[in-house]
Structure formats: structure tokens, C-alpha cells
Amino acid sequence: MKNKQLFWTVLGLLLVLTACSQPAQKKVKPIQIVGSSAMQPVVEMGAHEYLKKNPAQKVTVQGGGSGTGLSQVQSGAVEIGNSDIFAENQSGIQAEKLVDHRIAVIGVAPIVNHGVGVTDLTLTQLRGIFTGQYQNWQQLGGKNIPIVVIDRAHGSGTRAIFDEAVIQDAKKMKAQEQDSNGSVQRMVADTPGAISYVSFPYLKKTFTTLKIAGVTPTVNNVTTNRWPLWGYEHMYTKQKTSPEVRALLYFMQNSAAVQTKLLPRLHYIPIQKMQVVKDENGQVTTKSSEVVNDGSD
Amino acid sequence: MNPKTMNKLALTTIKVITGLVVVILAFLLGRILLQGVPHISWRFLTTASQEFVAGGGIAYQLFNSFYLLVLTLLLSLPISLGAGIFLAEYAPKNWLTEVIRMAIEILSSLPSVVVGLFGFLLFVVQFKLGFSLIAGAIALTFFNLPLLTRNVEESLKSVSNLQREAGLALGLSKWTTVLKVIIPEAVPGIVTGVVLGAGRVFGEAAALIYTAGQSASVIDFTNWNPFDAASPLNWSRPAETLAVHIWKINSEGIMPDAAAVSAGTSAVLIIVVLLFNLSARYLGNRLHRKLTSADK
Amino acid sequence: MDPIKTKIQTRSKETRQEIWGQLLSYAAIILIVAVVCSIFMFVASKGLATFTKDHASLRDFLFTTDWSPTTMGKDGRPLVGALPMIAGSFGVTVLAVIFATPFALGTALYMTQLAGKHGQKLLQSVTELLVGIPSVVYGFIGLNVVVPFVREHFGGSGYGILSGAFVLFVMVLPTITSLTVDSLRAVPSHYQAASLALGATEWQTMYKVTLRAALPGILTAIVFGMARAFGEALAVQMVIGNATLMPHGLLTASSTLTSVLTMGIGNTVMGTVGNNALWSLALVLLLMSLLFNLVVKWIGRKGRI
Secondary structure, X not given: OHHHHXXXXXXXXXHHHHHHHHHHHHOOOOEEEEEOOOOHHHHHHHHHHHHHHOOOOOEEEEEEOHHHHHHHHHHOOOOEEEEOOOHHHOOOOOHHHEEEEEEEEEEEEEEEOHHHOOOEEOHHHHHHHHOOOOOEXXXXXXXXXXXXXEEEOXXXXXXXXXXXXXXXXXXXXXXXXXXXXXXXXXXXXXXXXEEEEEEHHHOOOOOEEOEEOOEOOOHHHHHOOOOOOEEEEEEEEEOOOOHXXXXXXXXXXXXXXXXXXXXXXXXXXXXXXXXXXXXXXXXEEEOOOOOOOOOOO | OOHHHHHHHXXXXXXXXXXXXXXXXXXXXXXXXXXXXXXXXXXXXXXXXXXXXXXXXXXXXXXXXXXXXXXXXXXXXHHHHHHHHHHHHHOOOOHHHHHHHHHHHHHHOOOHHHHHHHHHHHHHHHOOOOOOHHHHHHHHHHHHHHHHHHHHHXXXXXXXXXXXXXXXXXXXXXXXXXXXXXXXXXXXXXHHHHHHHHHHHHHOOHHHHOOOOOOOOOOOOOOOOOOOOOOOOOOOOOOOOHHHHHHHHHHHOOOOOHHHHHHHHHHHHHHHHHHHHHHHHHHHHHHHHHHOOOOO | OOHHHHHHHOOOHHHHHHHHHHHHHHHHHHHHHHHHHHHHHHHHHHHHHHHHOOOOOHHHHHHOOOEEEEEEOOOOOEEEOOHHHHHHHHHHHHHHHHHHHHHHHHHHHHXXXXXXXXXXXXXXXXXXXXXXXXHHHHHHHHHHHHHHHHHHHHOOOOOOHHHHHHHXXXXXXXXXXXXXXXXXXXXXXXXXXXXXXXXXXXXXXXXXXXXXXXXXXXXXXXXXXXXXXXXXXXXXXXXXXXXXXXXXXXXXXXXXXXXXXXXXXXXXXXXXXXXXXXXXXXXXXXXXXXXXXXXXXXXXXXXXX
């Protein structure tokens, strides 16, 4: 008999479990943010700052990839979708139905294993490497080590930035792919002859960061577009949003806590610091004196 | 070759092979523990994790892992007991049973990412459970079910038929015989299976990334009302587990001590699994003694 | 009415319990079957959409090698050549199982036939612990230990099928071992007693009697090991290099069905060709595990003594 009771208790518990998850959510309207896993830490920290001032609000930030973020915000399953690529460039997304809120700019830099003997490449040389034109570092003035190209997964935001600035219309060769900055870091550090790219927060001393035609990858060079490998961190919402979501987004874009304290510390570039604007086709224009409408009103 | 020499040679080979397997495990464990244990401290176990600065701990992740395990077992144990009993005791020997058996085996060889995405689309999005412990527990139940069911079935089948006959001869129904006679006898086997499953659940990451989520919301350990969102017992909050934490800091972590945190977390994970294993056999035997009149 | 008559005609407490019990166990099994069916239908509907909705050709999918589902080929169909991944998956799986089977057999024989009680317990814990190590951790050890090892001793960049197989070898070892142990234990001990009584040595008994009798079980163990290897994602993904190229050898970067699936799924949007093509890979994984199970059944029938 005892075991039968156990069965029923468990069954009852399950019903309660599912039933109770509902009312718990009704008190405050929680904000769910899903998307780019690279953006997750920064958005999470920003939300954390926001919660210090609005303790009643509930915000959950999840990764899952830019594609997931965009498709979930489009289907209305979540309030905000993080993406490090333009919605216009993501197939299957109706960008006109979404509103873009850019919170920061991120730079990307090519990195190589310490032993290759090269520290500076031109964009053309870099393109040559990723299209398979060069096979050995000797061809580029380095040591006699075969080149091991490590690419990022198709659809990754970092890869989109890199491809747009470096590869352009050329056909990239098929290479090894990794799905995160972390694994790229480790692989480039450990694999002789390896070349890849990571975003600025992931630059480390365990590998060599390349200059491009003499320009170093710094925040200042990004703000003027002298360093061309950069892109926006977008937070997409639907056309209609709740006041809670608007307040959070305003905080992310304008508060000193996020823009002047948090972002620079993490090697992101605050959106106000940019002297140029990039559109979804990669066209860069100088910011006019008045504040350019970045679609975030 | 002389059969005796052959015998010696074969037995030695077997022993060497077994020795090698033990060495492989020792190497793996040694490596994980040597790298990780120096980073484990009371502070590491009891403070919240950090995204950007060094010195983060794993308090929430540790709790979440255990809680998720408990929820998963609550969901999967009754179902797999029922299913195991069916397969061992009631199932007719026909094609339908074969199909069912195959279905269970297919479930066990599903790649975890598929289960995770299925759970995500169905439970997180469709049923509006959100990224939550309960969604994670359901996804993990999918993993655990085939393992546990198979295990329950095997354990029940290994019980001698004499016991069944004895039960039936006493006038008990088949069901009561199973519950009161067969299951108690099979408990050590079932418990071992549960532990094996628990180990797998504890280390699962891919299925949880999309269901339980990868952020550890702040929880208040003084609030034990399961309906409050800040309570540790709340099952509709997103919860990052130890395995997901390891995966996350290794893929996108930018804290300066990422390697140390990852090594420490791996070591904690392994130690917990080790403890499970040690306690399992003890627990199984205790239960067996308590439920039956078996000698020590 | 006659109390005895009522007692005989109404259902006894035992009968009612029996009915309840049966109901519960049937309900549990139906639930599991429903879960499997729904996952199957879900994956199938998404995976088939590549061919029905996006008009990719099944022949391209199975026999060509150009995997870039978001771009269209010359014939206006998406390029979904999945052969490199299928080959990669088979490569790592078969190799891993070839490595693991002798080890698993040896360990299982030792555990069931030779070891004392303590040895058995120790080895049981060893296999259980090997299961308990999370695949993420296996992946990192693979990255730090196996990849440099392969690079130094076999050449190449270290990323490739061989490294993947080494990592999977350790991961499938406990699966094959524990299932083999089960099937060896299921061999009635009087078989062995009879063989030993006839004057056979221990090894002859193991080889000619125990292993023969347990063969269907052992083959089942191997196939389940293969199924596990086929479905493993995170650990393999870290060491195989993930290049969607036809593997030219064991040392060049290649990819498996799971690695491409895991990496791509978050970066594609539900309902697009890119996403559907990934679900097609998942469907292949499902069908493969179905095939593995059918093979097990077939072997079981052929090998019955």
C-alpha cells in the first residue's frame, strides 16, 4: 500500500508543480532575454546593475546563439533577443518587424600561435590565408610551419564581422570550425601554425595578436574605423514593447553604470564613442554632428 | 600451443587489459583532481559565481545540480519503475513488446542536443515553462528513463522465479508480489542503476543549455517557500548546473581565473559522483536488509 | 444475499490491486512510448522539411560532399551534401569501438570469471566512475592530452578522426563493459562447471563456452557502444576539428553529424533551410540508432543457441 501512496504523492506533486509555476510569475512581469552566447555575460552584468535600482523586476538572460535569440523574439516567446549580427542578415527573420537597440560595439582581431613568426599582415594577405591561397607561414615571411586555419561556426557573429571586413566576396575555403571564443583561444595557443580570430575581450597573452597593415587592434582605432573589424551588439525587440522592457533598454544604452563603467572594463566600446556608423551591408559612414538615429527610440 | 600455456597467456592478457583500464581511470581522475582540488575551498563552494572578476565560486551551481537531480529522479523513478515492472513481469512475448523495447533503446541513444532542443521547443516555448529547473528536469528525465527502465527490468528479472511462485502461492496478487517480494529483493540493483543514471544526469550539459538555461539567478538560502521566485526550491527559475557552468566558462568565459574555476568545478563534480558511488552500494545494501529478512 | 456468493462474485482486494498495478505499469510504458514517438515525429517533420519544403535532393544529401545549406547549388537546390559528416561519424564510431571492445571484453571477463569480491567491486566502481565523468570534461582532457599526443606521434594538426576515436574509446568503454558483464553473468554457471569438469582450462572454458553463450549479449553491448559513440557531441566536437570536408585520413580535420548539429543549431533560425538541414542530420542520427537496434535484434536471432 505504501508504494501506491508514493505513486500518488508523486503524481499529485507533479500536478502541483506544473500548476504552481503559473501564479508565481504573475506578480512582476519578468523580462526574458535570449540569444548570442558571447553577449550573455555583458547583458547579464548590465541587467544586474539595473536590478540594483529596480529590485522588483525579474530579468533572466540566456545564451543559445544569435539565431535562437532572433527567432524567439520574432515568435514572441521572449521579450528581447540578443544578436551580434544584423537581423537583416539572418535568413528567416523579418527584420522590419523587429526594432534594433544597439548597446555596444565589439572589435575582432586576428590571432596566431606564438611560433609562426608573423605579427603584421595586410587585409589581402589575411584574405589569402582564409581562402586557401597560402599554405605555409614561410610564404608570408614567417617560419616554415604549415598554416592551420581555425574558423568560427557559420552564423556566429564574430565570424560575420570577420568575413565582412576581410573575406568580402571571396570564397572562403572550408576549414576547422569552432563554436566559441574560448575554444579558439585554447586551440590557437596550443596548435603550431594556427590562425584564427577572437573578439577583443578574449585577447590574451597566450597567443599573438596580429596587426593589420600596421594598425593595432585598439578601442580608439575602432571608433574611427581605422581598425575595420568591428560590429554592433544588438538587442532586438518587437515593435510593441512593455514599459519594463523599454526602461531596461534605456538603461543599457544610456546609463553611466553600463556605458562608461561596465563596457570599457570588458573591452567593449560604448556606442556613444563611435565616430562612424556601419549599416547592415557593411557600409561605413561618418557620424554627423547631431546624434544619429540608431533606431533605438 | 599447449593448452596450459595458452591458458596462462590468455589470463595474463586479460589481467593486463584490466590493469590498463584501471590505469586509464586513475590517470583521468588524478588529472582532474590534481588540477582542480587546489582551487577548492570553503569559499569556492559557498560564494556566487563571477562573470568578469576572479574569485567566483559555485554555490548556486552546486545547489542547482543537486536540486535538478532530485527533481529528475522524482519524475523518472516512478515512470521507469512502472515501465520496468511492465517489461519484466507483464509484457507479453510479441512484436509489440519488441517495438516498445526498441523505442526505449532508441531514446537512450538520442544525442543530448536533440533532446535539449526538443525540450526547449516543447516545454520552454510551447508550454511556457520558460528556462526553468522543471523544464531541465523533464529533459533530463528523457535521458534517465531508458537507463533506469532497462536497469529496473534487469534487476527484476535477476530475481529468482521461486520468489514469484512463493508470493503467488501465498495468495498474493502478481502486483503485490512484485511490490512486496520482488522489488525489495531487486533493490540493490535498482539503486546502483539510479546512481549510474544520477552520474550521467549530473554531468549532462548539452540538454540543459536550452532547457534549464545557463544563468544562475540569485537565490536566497533563507527563503524556503517553493513558490517564491528567490527561493532555492523554486522550480520555475532558470538554473545553471555544474556541468553547464564548466561548459560556459570554457566557451565564453572572460574571467581571469576561468581555467582555475573550470578545473575546480570539474573536480567538485567528480568528487560528488565519487561520493554517490560510495554511498550507493551502502545504501542499496541497507535498503535491502531493511526491506527483506536477508542476513547481513 | 448469500455472503459467500457476494464474496465470490465481487472482485477481491487482490484483484483490484492487480488491476491498479497493471494500469500503472501500462501507463508508464505508454508514456515512454509516447515520448519516443513525439520526439521521432518532431525530428522527422523538421528533418524531412529540407526535402519537401526546401526541395533539397535526398541523393545530394547522402552522396555529395558540399555542405553549405544556406547557399544554392547550380540546380537551384540547397547544397546539403552530408556525406563528410556521415563518413566522419562512422569513422570515429567504428574506430572507437574497435579500440574499446578488447578492453571491455578483457575487463568484463576479469570481473566475472577471475576477480575476487574486492576486485569486482573495484572494477564496478571504475566503470561507474568512467560513466560519471561529464562529456565536457572528457572533451577538455581530449584537447589537452589526446590532441598533442596525436600531433606528436602521428602527425598532422592533432585534430581529426583518430583523436575523436581516442576520446570516444574511453567514453564507450564503460557502456560496453557493463553490458558485457551483464551478459556474461547471465550464462548459467553449470555451463562453466560442465566445461571445467571435462578438463578444459579456464581460458578454454571462457573462450569456448562462456563467450559463445554470451555472444548475442556481447554483440548487443558493442552495438550499444556504437550507438553511444554515434550520438556523443560535446567531447568529439572539441577534438575532431569540425571541418565539413571528406575525411582524407585519420589525421585531417573532419566532422561528425552531432558536431555540426550542435555547433550550428543556435546560429540558425527555426524554419529556414539552414535549420531544417541540421534537423535532417538529427533524423539521420535517429535512423542510425534504429538501424543499430535492428542489427541487435538480427544478431540476437541468428546467434541464439
